[in-house]
Amino acid sequence: MRTPLAFTQPLDPIGDSLVLSAVLAALPLLLLFVLLGVFRMKAYQAGLISLVLSIVLAVVGWQMPAGQVAAATGLGAFYAIFPILWILINALWIYKLTVATPWFEVLGRTIRSISDDLRILSILIAFCFGALLESLAGFGAPVAIAAAMLMAAGMKPLKSAIVALLANTAPVAFGAMAAPIIALNGVTGIPLHELSSMTGRQTPFIALVVPLILVFLVDGKRGLRQTWPVALVSGIVFGLSQFVASNFFVVELTDVVAAVATVVAVLLMLRVWQPAEIIGMSGQVQGAGDVREEEAAPRETVDAAGAGSAGSSLEGPGPEASDRGRHSAGLPGGGAAEGGSTPRPDARSVWMATAPYLIIIAVFSLAQIPAVKAWLMEIGSVTFHWPGLDVVDSNGKPVSAQTLRFDHIRATGTLLLFAGILTMLLYRIRPGQGVKVYGETLKQLRWTIVTVCAVLALSFVMNLSGQTTTLGVALASAGGFFALLSPLLGWIGVALTGSDTSSNSLFGQLQVAAANETGLSATLMAASNSSAGVLGKMLSLQNLAIASAAVGLEGAESTLLRKLIGWSLGLLVLMTLLVWLQSTSILGWMVP
Numbered sequence: 001m002r003t004p005l006a007f008t009q010p011l012d013p014i015g016d017s018l019v020l021s022a023v024l025a026a027l028p029l030l031l032l033f034v035l036l037g038v039f040r041m042k043a044y045q046a047g048l049i050s051l052v053l054s055i056v057l058a059v060v061g062w063q064m065p066a067g068q069v070a071a072a073t074g075l076g077a078f079y080a081i082f083p084i085l086w087i088l089i090n091a092l093w094i095y096k097l098t099v100a101t102p103w104f105e106v107l108g109r110t111i112r113s114i115s116d117d118l119r120i121l122s123i124l125i126a127f128c129f130g131a132l133l134e135s136l137a138g139f140g141a142p143v144a145i146a147a148a149m150l151m152a153a154g155m156k157p158l159k160s161a162i163v164a165l166l167a168n169t170a171p172v173a174f175g176a177m178a179a180p181i182i183a184l185n186g187v188t189g190i191p192l193h194e195l196s197s198m199t200g201r202q203t204p205f206i207a208l209v210v211p212l213i214l215v216f217l218v219d220g221k222r223g224l225r226q227t228w229p230v231a232l233v234s235g236i237v238f239g240l241s242q243f244v245a246s247n248f249f250v251v252e253l254t255d256v257v258a259a260v261a262t263v264v265a266v267l268l269m270l271r272v273w274q275p276a277e278i279i280g281m282s283g284q285v286q287g288a289g290d291v292r293e294e295e296a297a298p299r300e301t302v303d304a305a306g307a308g309s310a311g312s313s314l315e316g317p318g319p320e321a322s323d324r325g326r327h328s329a330g331l332p333g334g335g336a337a338e339g340g341s342t343p344r345p346d347a348r349s350v351w352m353a354t355a356p357y358l359i360i361i362a363v364f365s366l367a368q369i370p371a372v373k374a375w376l377m378e379i380g381s382v383t384f385h386w387p388g389l390d391v392v393d394s395n396g397k398p399v400s401a402q403t404l405r406f407d408h409i410r411a412t413g414t415l416l417l418f419a420g421i422l423t424m425l426l427y428r429i430r431p432g433q434g435v436k437v438y439g440e441t442l443k444q445l446r447w448t449i450v451t452v453c454a455v456l457a458l459s460f461v462m463n464l465s466g467q468t469t470t471l472g473v474a475l476a477s478a479g480g481f482f483a484l485l486s487p488l489l490g491w492i493g494v495a496l497t498g499s500d501t502s503s504n505s506l507f508g509q510l511q512v513a514a515a516n517e518t519g520l521s522a523t524l525m526a527a528s529n530s531s532a533g534v535l536g537k538m539l540s541l542q543n544l545a546i547a548s549a550a551v552g553l554e555g556a557e558s559t560l561l562r563k564l565i566g567w568s569l570g571l572l573v574l575m576t577l578l579v580w581l582q583s584t585s586i587l588g589w590m591v592p
Contacts, residue, residue, distance in 0.1 A: 009466030022474030025467035028054040043557035047454030058465035071388030076460030080453040086413030095148040106353035108152040113344035119215040126167035134175040135255030144550040157551035165538040170207035172534035174254040180500040198527035200246025204239030237265040380409020448549040476514035483583040487532030495536035
């Protein structure tokens with residue numbers, strides 16, 4: 001309900017011109033990408049400068065009271081810390097706990113025993129396991145953990161970050177137990193099944209090409225030429241599984257079904273097919289009767305990236321296990337590798353090495369049991385109005401972004417903290433050592449924390465002042481061309497907020513209103529916001545910062561942006577073409 005002191009978001013505050021207002025509203029985002037991609041400025045500096053510009057525009061252009069602008073900035077920074085940074089800190093802490101024990105080296109050998117080929121491992125780890133983590137957690141955790149596991153397999157830090165970011169696309173629309181689709185249902189009123197069905201008829205096309213891009217990123221044209229069969233199979237299985245689960249099963253489990261089915265399909269295929277050459281971590285390309293040197297990541301790269309040393313004195317498998325891992329498959333403690341020449345560690349070592357990630361899956365799966373989930377919400381969820389904010393939209397309705405739900409117990413970061421404590425107990429890591437590693441984690445993330453806080457503050461200032469709405473309304477006024485602009489709107493939303501859920505909450509109803517005005521399908525346009533939005537996640541500064549921190553490359557955000565922006569825009573064009581065809585008689589039959 002509007003109060004006398006409420007701030008009403010204006011749609012065209014600059015000269016009563018929607019176009020001019022939209023151009024100015026886009027400046028903070030444009031400045032952010034230019035500072036990062038063109039001037040290669042450090043991410044935290046680019047974020048802070050863009051935040052200042054958005055604050056100036058909010059006060060001077062959109063006439064938002066300075067006190068409310070300050071409150072919006074504080075809300076954005078708080079949301080950055082909890083839940084986003086809370087997830088990253090604890091995910092990276094678990095990773096550093098494993099690195100501080102000899103089990104990390106065993107994990108690397110376990111992964112390589114499936115396949116020594118980094119191209120295949122990029123599919124299994126980044127695409128499949130990352131999708132499983134996205135379904136359970138989301139909010140940056142899949143990128144951080146998948147990138148760390150790729151480094152454990154021997155991939156270079158920068159390439160690990162790029163692969164993990166690009167792989168985190170197709171699963172995002174159904175991530176965190178389908179939170180983006182559920183949020184879209186909440187703001188649009190369109191039946192959940194319609195939205196999930198429509199989204200499940202769009203994202204599979206992205207899933208089809210992502211594994212092919214991954215093997216190209218890892219090994220260029222040769223990787224595509226030699227491993228396209230397994231990449232194509234994984235894309236087809238994942239896409240079909242997404243379609244079936246979202247249309248005929250339970251939407252919340254879509255990514256779980258797709259990830260598990262794809263892992264099974266890839267492992268079965270590796271029993272009967274192998275690439276002509278193996279691109280491994282040792283810098284060698286191995287083929288039939290051929291071994292030659294190739295640029296690859298030496299094992300020491302992990303330590304150089306700030307990950308720590310596997311030679312710590314903490315409890316681990318000990319020298320005996322390490323020796324066993326070096327023996328051939330026929331000697332005690334080793335097993336023949338089905339997909340590569342690396343011997344598999346003994347069963348106990350495999351379980352211990354993968355235990356942290358199994359614990360994560362177990363903790364998150366337990367938290368999704370309806371009775372447990374309800375109990376956690378009852379004891380650990382608080383919803384409150386952020387102090388200092390009183391914002392209504394142009395229709396006089398309170399803006400939802402000023403209400404915060406604080407899930408302190410059931411939050412992803414808290415569950416990761418519990419998983420980390422269980423990992424400490426299992427690995428017999430002393431509390432003092434665990435606290436020390438936590439402190440090292442915070443030190444490593446210090447500039448990432450500044451970056452993410454600045455970007456989320458920028459996002460909330462733009463959202464609450466009305467800058468984002470102005471930009472969205474301007475795009476929605478394109479009439480019949482809106483079918484071509486609808487995906488762009490979702491892409492901008494995720495690039496800005498770093499969350500498909502937030503983008504759907506922000507632009508979902510706007511997509512429906514524009515669809516109704518232009519005679520397009522409201523279900524199609526709403527789903528397009530989510531399906532195309534996932535393609536902007538790899539460019540959102542907070543996710544770039546998470547990936548950089550996870551691989552220990554401080555300040556690499558601008559490099560990651562330049563490496564990924566072409567792929568993001570190319571996939572956006574593909575999705576835009578699909579949405580446009582679905583809005584016509586050509587593929588209109590796909591709309592439920």
